[in-house]
Amino acid sequence: MINITNLSKSFGKLSVLENLDLEIKEGGIFAILGPNGSGKTTLIKCLLGMVIPDKGTISINDKSILKKWDYRNELNYLPQIANFPANLSVNELIDMVKDLRPKTANETELIAHFGLEPFLKKKLGHLSGGTKQKVNIVLTFMFDSQLIILDEPTTGLDPVSLIHLKELIRREKEKGKTILITSHIMSFVDDTADEIVFLLDGKIYFKGSVSQLKERTKETNLENAIAKLITE
Amino acid sequence: MLKILKYSIYDLLRSRWSYVYFLFYLLLGFVLLFLNNDVNKAVITLMNVIIVLTPLIGTIFGIMYFYNSKEFTELLLAQPIKRSNIFMGQYVGISLSLTLSLVLGLGIPFIVYGLFRSAAIFDFTLLLVVASFLNFIFVALAYNIALSTENKIKGFGYAILMWLFLAVVYDGLFLISLIAFNDYPLGKFSLIATMFNPIDLSRILILLKLDFSALLGYTGAVFKEFFGTAFGMVMSMLVLSLWVILPVLNINRKLRKKDF
Numbered sequence: 001m002i003n004i005t006n007l008s009k010s011f012g013k014l015s016v017l018e019n020l021d022l023e024i025k026e027g028g029i030f031a032i033l034g035p036n037g038s039g040k041t042t043l044i045k046c047l048l049g050m051v052i053p054d055k056g057t058i059s060i061n062d063k064s065i066l067k068k069w070d071y072r073n074e075l076n077y078l079p080q081i082a083n084f085p086a087n088l089s090v091n092e093l094i095d096m097v098k099d100l101r102p103k104t105a106n107e108t109e110l111i112a113h114f115g116l117e118p119f120l121k122k123k124l125g126h127l128s129g130g131t132k133q134k135v136n137i138v139l140t141f142m143f144d145s146q147l148i149i150l151d152e153p154t155t156g157l158d159p160v161s162l163i164h165l166k167e168l169i170r171r172e173k174e175k176g177k178t179i180l181i182t183s184h185i186m187s188f189v190d191d192t193a194d195e196i197v198f199l200l201d202g203k204i205y206f207k208g209s210v211s212q213l214k215e216r217t218k219e220t221n222l223e224n225a226i227a228k229l230i231t232e
Numbered sequence: 233m234l235k236i237l238k239y240s241i242y243d244l245l246r247s248r249w250s251y252v253y254f255l256f257y258l259l260l261g262f263v264l265l266f267l268n269n270d271v272n273k274a275v276i277t278l279m280n281v282i283i284v285l286t287p288l289i290g291t292i293f294g295i296m297y298f299y300n301s302k303e304f305t306e307l308l309l310a311q312p313i314k315r316s317n318i319f320m321g322q323y324v325g326i327s328l329s330l331t332l333s334l335v336l337g338l339g340i341p342f343i344v345y346g347l348f349r350s351a352a353i354f355d356f357t358l359l360l361v362v363a364s365f366l367n368f369i370f371v372a373l374a375y376n377i378a379l380s381t382e383n384k385i386k387g388f389g390y391a392i393l394m395w396l397f398l399a400v401v402y403d404g405l406f407l408i409s410l411i412a413f414n415d416y417p418l419g420k421f422s423l424i425a426t427m428f429n430p431i432d433l434s435r436i437l438i439l440l441k442l443d444f445s446a447l448l449g450y451t452g453a454v455f456k457e458f459f460g461t462a463f464g465m466v467m468s469m470l471v472l473s474l475w476v477i478l479p480v481l482n483i484n485r486k487l488r489k490k491d492f
Contacts, residue, residue: 045492051492
């Protein structure tokens with residue numbers, strides 16, 4: 001599905017990604033983990049075409065995506081910070097994103113799933129952080145795309161919504177979607193992820209299943225396993 | 233791009249500031265007309281206000297919009313839309329909504345006062361055209377600054393400095409050079425120096441249309457000879473267009489390499 005070879009990116013003197021190679025197969029949930037500043041967001045933004053790599057290639061379904069934009073129609077992205085134009089209402093924002101993408105959307109079910117009906121006419125500037133994140137999730141999942149990228153999806157969510165989100169992710173996975181997630185909440189990763197891609201200093205330090213990781217670090221708890229991976 | 237344009241105009245039309253700006257011009261128009269009691273005089277006073285204020289408002293609006301809609305722009309960047317279309321849509325959206333506030337805000341009082349029965353209609357139209365150019369020019373310049381400065385405060389500072397330079401400092405330098413080289417014929421030099429500052433160019437263009445060239449002495453005569461003709465007029469409009477086109481091209485060039 002996704003093929004990244006020799007990807008490098010530096011911001012000024014700071015080198016964030018160094019000759020990174022990564023292959024992600026179709027179907028399943030991949031957690032991209034790593035300490036702060038390890039290049040997770042940069043990697044995702046390279047995939048989205050928001051950050052332009054210094055060198056290397058990225059292809060999705062064997063087609064290079066560098067300098068292209070139409071491939072994003074087959075991709076759903078949940079940004080880390082949900083900050084929308086304060087003047088718009090939730091309904092208007094949803095309509096706008098629908099208008100901007102050629103695909104058909106099925107937002108009604110998702111709105112019900114997260115109980116957003118009472119907020120539809122409210123201005124986005126008046127919503128709480130968690131409600132904004134729910135709107136953000138609806139915007140991401142309302143299109144049917146093969147690739148879904150979630151950057152810190154759990155931010156600001158209450159436990160009930162978190163359960164709803166996990167359920168949603170599970171359903172998408174059952175449809176055979178490829179889902180990339182970054183998160184610092186290890187219990188969430190442990191619950192959802194099939195495979196872990198661990199980034200350290202701009203390189204892939206570990207790639208494999210959760211159980212493989214636990215085996216390698218001889219830890220039973222994912223949080224401790226990751227901590228051991230960082231310090232070893 | 234049209235969709236982005238539609239939404240950024242929609243967004244701006246719902247923002248308080250567009251109305252404040254519109255009401256400001258409305259008030260200014262009415263006050264000037266009823267104080268001066270003369271359309272011609274009002275146009276001149278208006279010119280003095282517009283030539284300084286429009287660039288300032290354009291600069292501030294442009295830079296504020298860019299930084300304030302940063303997260304939203306990121307949302308758009310993840311959609312299947314070409315990068316340049318997003319920013320061009322926003323740019324045209326801001327410039328158009330500012331121009332709309334200006335044209336409506338000034339147009340209404342002048343029409344109420346009886347502009348169509350006055351001879352000043354051409355001068356007034358020229359004033360509006362020039363002011364619209366200034367909007368497009370300074371929003372583009374502000375976008376250039378915003379795109380190359382990550383830091384909001386710095387970007388804001390640079391933008392204000394740019395405005396200060398073009399609106400005030402440039403004139404000062406210009407005057408000093410005129411005094412220093414008083415003994416030489418300065419007609420050509422002044423003419424060219426004027427072209428490099430859109431604010432000066434707009435001012436001279438309007439002043440000469442209003443027939444104040446006598447005030448400017450010999451240089452005024454050279455200016456009159458140039459700007460007074462159809463050729464001069466076309467040339468100035470061309471230079472003003474260049475002041476829009478070049479910064480816009482530079483925005484697109486910067487966008488190709490920019491990381492978000």
